[in-house]
Ligand SMILES: O=C(O)CCC(=O)C(=O)O
């Protein structure tokens with residue numbers, strides 16, 4: 353696969369204003385954490401906070417940390433259901449990332465961890481401040497920018513993670529928070545035996 357465009361679908365305003373409001377209200381109660389990760393032997397605090405929700409057994413490994421899922425909160429569970437109904441998108445876990453302002457960010461990576469069902473799609477829902485989500489081809493470095501606004505859905509289709517990386521660069525002029533939810537398909541029990 354050596355295409356010019358990444359295999360993604362961007363659906364603006366997937367969530368209504370009311371749905372966004374309900375979700376934002378719930379996010380305030382999430383136990384968001386700024387975890388410490390080790391990169392090339394050096395410890396860093398991530399430039400954002402996060403929480404991991406999912407079905408039992410859907411553990412996730414982040415740097416050297418193994419994180420067990422918290423049970424699905426009500427509104428997030430409804431959003432998972434809406435993805436299934438509207439887009440036939442099945443997931444059993446979601447990573448919530450909270451970017452307090454444009455100083456918070458996420459570096460280049462692919463969502464290709466071994467506990468993710470190989471070749472599965474990932475659905476990303478955004479709330480709050482609009483931010484650029486940048487995708488680049490692993491080999492030819494072709495870059496594509498998606499301005500993700502509040503309520504938008506971005507589906508990264510099967511096979512994308514093997515060929516493309518993505519990241520959320522700093523945008524120092526942004527003063528408002530942004531929340532992102534990446535719904536994933538995890539191999540349940542991957543780390544428990
Ligand atoms: O915040 C975003 O839009 C990206 C999040 C992401 O790439 C991830 O959670 O792996």
Ligand SMILES: [Fe+2]
Pocket residue numbers: 461462463518534
């Ligand atoms: Fe990602």
